[in-house]
Amino acid sequence: VTGYNCLMSGLCRDGRVEECRNLFEAMKVNGLVPDGYTFSVMFDGFSRNGDTEAVVNLFEEAMRNEFEIDAYACSVLVNVLSKDGRVSKAEEVVETLVKKGLVPTNVIYNTLVDGYCKIRDVDGAFTTVKRMSSIGLKPDRITYNSLINGLCKMERMNEAEKLVMKMHENGVAPSADTFNILIDGYGRTNKLDKCFENLKEMEKFGLKPTIVSYGSLMNALCKMRKLSEAETLLQEMLGKDILPNAQTYNMLIDAYSSSGNQNRACELINDMKRRGLSPSIVTCNSLIKGLCKNGLPSEAEELMHKLRDEGFRPDVITYNTLMSGYYSCSNVHKVAELHEEMKNLGVKSNIATYNITMSALIIEGRMQEVNKLYLQMLRENLVPD
RNA sequence: CGUGGUCCACUCUUUC
Numbered sequence: 001v002t003g004y005n006c007l008m009s010g011l012c013r014d015g016r017v018e019e020c021r022n023l024f025e026a027m028k029v030n031g032l033v034p035d036g037y038t039f040s041v042m043f044d045g046f047s048r049n050g051d052t053e054a055v056v057n058l059f060e061e062a063m064r065n066e067f068e069i070d071a072y073a074c075s076v077l078v079n080v081l082s083k084d085g086r087v088s089k090a091e092e093v094v095e096t097l098v099k100k101g102l103v104p105t106n107v108i109y110n111t112l113v114d115g116y117c118k119i120r121d122v123d124g125a126f127t128t129v130k131r132m133s134s135i136g137l138k139p140d141r142i143t144y145n146s147l148i149n150g151l152c153k154m155e156r157m158n159e160a161e162k163l164v165m166k167m168h169e170n171g172v173a174p175s176a177d178t179f180n181i182l183i184d185g186y187g188r189t190n191k192l193d194k195c196f197e198n199l200k201e202m203e204k205f206g207l208k209p210t211i212v213s214y215g216s217l218m219n220a221l222c223k224m225r226k227l228s229e230a231e232t233l234l235q236e237m238l239g240k241d242i243l244p245n246a247q248t249y250n251m252l253i254d255a256y257s258s259s260g261n262q263n264r265a266c267e268l269i270n271d272m273k274r275r276g277l278s279p280s281i282v283t284c285n286s287l288i289k290g291l292c293k294n295g296l297p298s299e300a301e302e303l304m305h306k307l308r309d310e311g312f313r314p315d316v317i318t319y320n321t322l323m324s325g326y327y328s329c330s331n332v333h334k335v336a337e338l339h340e341e342m343k344n345l346g347v348k349s350n351i352a353t354y355n356i357t358m359s360a361l362i363i364e365g366r367m368q369e370v371n372k373l374y375l376q377m378l379r380e381n382l383v384p385d
Numbered sequence: 386c387g388u389g390g391u392c393c394a395c396u397c398u399u400u401c
Contacts, residue, residue, distance in 0.1 A: 002386085005387070005388090009389065012389095013388085038389090040389040040390065041389055044389070044390080071390090072390060075391065076389065078390090078391085079390065079391065105390095105391095108391080112391090113391085113392090141392080142391055142392045143392085144392085146391080146392050176393080177392055178393085179393090187394085213393090218394075219394055219395065220394095248394085250396070252395095285397070288397095315396095317396055318397080319397085320397040321397045321398095324398070352398040352399075355398065355400090356397090359399045359400080360399095362399095
């Protein structure tokens with residue numbers, strides 16, 4: 001079993017999910033019983049392959065055959081379901097396993113708490129914390145970080161601060177992540193002074209600011225279009241041993257491009273290349289967004305073609321950005337065309353894609369097609385918002 | 386004796 005597990009782990013890591021599945025079948029044929037390790041590897045591999053349905057099916061198969069899912073595999077399963085937004089399915093799974101004698105762990109509860117936070121269900125998250133306490137598990141640093149992050153993302157900073165206090169009272173030490181979460185939260189609420197305050201505060205706890213601390217700050221400055229401050233911060237990072245990464249550059253490139261300064265955006269792309277960092281599809285999408293925001297969707301589309309020839313793969317965000325660019329220029333006909341194009345290229349639509357496309361079709365009066373699209377969206381298990 | 390699990394920063398969002 002160990003041999004199979006190791007092989008399967010390697011295959012999944014390589015994205016070779018089909019071969020992994022074949023090995024799984026082979027091990028059963030050879031009379032071997034897959035264990036928790038086997039399932040954890042497959043749950044994670046299938047999920048990374050974007051196939052959450054396969055994960056659910058595998059779990060059901062495990063239940064039918066009385067294969068054991070241990071706490072470790074359960075936590076992996078809960079994580080992949082939660083990351084897909086299917087927290088209630090995750091709860092169902094835990095309930096089933098508990099009935100079979102599984103003792104839930106901190107990791108399982110933390111994963112659920114984070115799952116609730118990510119779907120903005122803070123009440124669900126707190127209820128889960130109560131449940132874990134009731135069976136004698138104490139909220140740890142990760143539990144608190146998830147909750148604080150959930151509150152910060154909803155811009156409920158006062159409640160987040162209260163939790164930080166409570167964390168302190170309960171003797172749970174903050175981590176660098178805790179401060180990074182707060183810096184990000186204050187950045188999103190435009191409280192730059194609080195960002196810098198927390199940057200200092202983390203040093204008092206003997207924690208060094210990380211690339212994420214600076215990244216959160218950079219993001220705040222860029223979103224507020226405080227571009228000269230952002231440039232200064234970039235220089236400061238270069239002067240410290242916190243080297244900017246591609247993501248850091250992407251924030252600056254996005255800000256410059258969206259505010260119409262394509263030149264500076266391109267200069268920054270050259271800078272990042274000189275530093276050995278590669279532009280990604282995110283970088284490209286920022287440039288495309290900038291052109292769209294400045295009323296130049298056809299230039300943006302041209303750029304997309306050029307980038308595609310250079311080997312970048314346009315994704316759902318590229319297309320949504322372009323379509324929304326055309327939509328704001330009232331070129332609704334192009335929206336439907338691009339939706340066709342992305343389908344033909346195998347780029348999977350998301351809820352935003354359908355919303356934009358349906359809006360465009362409605363303006364064009366193509367109501368039957370709207371209906372068809374709506375049904376198709378439901379068939380793809382997308383939930384209308 | 387085995388490579389498996391939970392928390393932090395970047396791009397898209399109809400209604401305008």
